[in-house]
Amino acid sequence: MKETTKKNSNQIISDFLSNNKKILLTVLSVAVVLIIAFGVYSTVSQNKINEMINSTTELDNMYDEVLNSNGDKEAFVSYGNKLIEEYKGTKAEVIAYSRLASYFFDEKNFEKALEYYTKAYVNFPKDMAASVYMFNAAMCNEELGNVDQAIEVLTNLVKTYKSNDLESADLSPDVPEAIFNLGRLFESKGDLTKAIENYELLVAEYQSYNLSNLAKTRLLTIK
DSSP states (O other), rough: OHHHHHTTTHHHHHHHHHTTTTHHHHHHHHHHTOOOOOOOOSSOOOOHHHHHHHHHHHHHHHHHHHHHOOHHHHHHHHHHHHHHHHTTTSSSHHHHHHHHHHHHTTTTTTTHHHHHHHHHHHHHSSSTHHHHHHHHHHHHHHHHHHHHHHHHHHHHHHHOOOOSSTSSSSSSSTTTHHHHHHHHHHHTOOOOOHHHHHHHHHHHOTSSSSHHHHHHHHHHHHH
């Protein structure tokens, strides 16, 4: 593409980068709330399990009240941190991390949201939503201006969860979203070689993915 064309499309690129950077985060923050499988990571009694279910239900109720602007934010955060300390190594701990992270993200406190999302996927790498926490941590890094760190987290997500066998499913459905956003972030840095590499990977291996067509459009624009 000619240099003059690139300059004329700067506003289009800017709009594209701004409009697409939170797609997965918005969808998956809802998906995390809907995870109801309450497996635990350590052997505990049935009474303890019931106690944890009641505690995390209470945390969710407090979170709903905060979202509806009629809850006590300080009490919610304090209770979430209390659960983290009380239920180390259990599903209750990772649920508390995810609720607190979502809350702080909504409050635009991206530093605290990053802290909790990172703790969630580092401490619980085998959790069914670990890739979600990784992706959202990357989005927090981007919001904080840490684009290189965001790229690092997304790259690790792809390496961890992408299948090397085209006939086998990825270990996480979040892989194509991560690849797309890698392309977007590299494009925002002006590294068009890496951006093209990721967009082309998305188009080649995830043709049915809903952002594959957008990746094709970006390839036509930047190649």
